[in-house]
Amino acid sequence: MRQTFRRNVRPDSELGFTLIELLVVLSIVALLLSISVPKYFHSLDYSKEVILKENLRVVRKTIDQYYADTGHYPDDLDELVSKKYLRALPFDPITSSAATWILIAPEDVKSGKLFDLHSGASGATHDGVAFGQL
Secondary structure (H helix, E strand, O other): OOOOOOOOOOOHHHOOOOHHHHHHHHHHHHHHHHHHHHHHHHHHHHHHHHHHHHHHHHHHHHHHHHHHHHOOOOOOHHHHHHOOOOOOOOOEOOOOEOOOOEEEOOOOHHHOOOOEEEOOOOOEOOOOOEHHHO
């Protein structure tokens, strides 16, 4: 007579997770997401503001360098790129475009057309400053 042994075999009713266990895990995941997702999007917006400020600082410094070298301001941003003062047109991270810059001309029109630039984005930073005022 041969005996077969069944070792540690669970009945069908004990296989898997119960509905309550799944609901508890899903509610914990939902709670963690509700805390972390808003902070993530806030940090994305803040990083775009920081990049915009840095791009403006670099381009303004480049315009000043161009003026110091040539004695007049450039006519547009493409002139800074063509004369190798910039590698590429600056990118506005708020509008996701390089074509939305607002160009400011100098008071003396004979000295060029690009004295300063501002972002063409609508809205304001987290500090309440309009993007066009940066």
